[in-house]
Amino acid sequence: MNASSNLIEQSLELAAARCADLTPLVYQRLFDEHPETPTMFRSQGSELVKGSMLALTIEAILDFAGQRSGHFRLIACEVVSHDAYGTPRELFIGFFAVIRDTLRDLLGDEWSPEMAQAWDTLLVDIDAFAGIAA
Template sequence: MNASPNPVERSFELAASRCADLTPLVYRRLFEEHPETRAMFRTQGSELVMGAMLALTIEAILDFAGQRRGHFRLIACEVVSHDGYGTPRELFIAFFGVIRDTLRDLLGDEWSPQIAQTWDRLLTEIDAFAGVPA
């Protein structure tokens, strides 16, 4: 398997080689950094919802960071959907940073300056795309 030249995609490839499921790591961090999010998930069956939500988010991130063939549009749709749930946009956008930080911790020494810079730029672009005021 050839490594992706896209640093964001590469970060997910490296993470996949270390961890079969990012879901528990991402949500543990989300709940630690934003305790108010825990109440947003029902007690039973939430693992499936969390896993599906993360999978769709990763798919949107990879498309946004790559060729933008359409999956990235999910971000804009979900901003509106989460607005309807009463989720502040800043909190919605924070989820992307939580994913980045989880990958960074998982990759350790393999989290290169190039990966870091590309993720920083990506998060700024997602903020602008989702219409979060500065």
């Protein structure tokens, strides 16, 4: 997965250069695509929770797509945690696709077919890993 890990990292670096905080973009897309999700967040302190959740997810993505030194295990932990919250598995996995789609839209012409393929492969691998972890 070395080629795709470079492209995953590259896509996140390009996005960071264009946008100081992906959180509002990612969560607006999540809420638009999954109207049931805003009520899953408490009203007070939810901005901090969303920012932290996205940061940890991005760390896990980078590790999963790269060396797998340990941060990727957060995915397995959070599958179980979100199951306990009653979050459907499809929605949990769908959050990763929301991140991908947000990056794609943000990067525009810089989003390459190779980058798209790397993300598609990553999402399939995460889905398989989450299924094993559950």
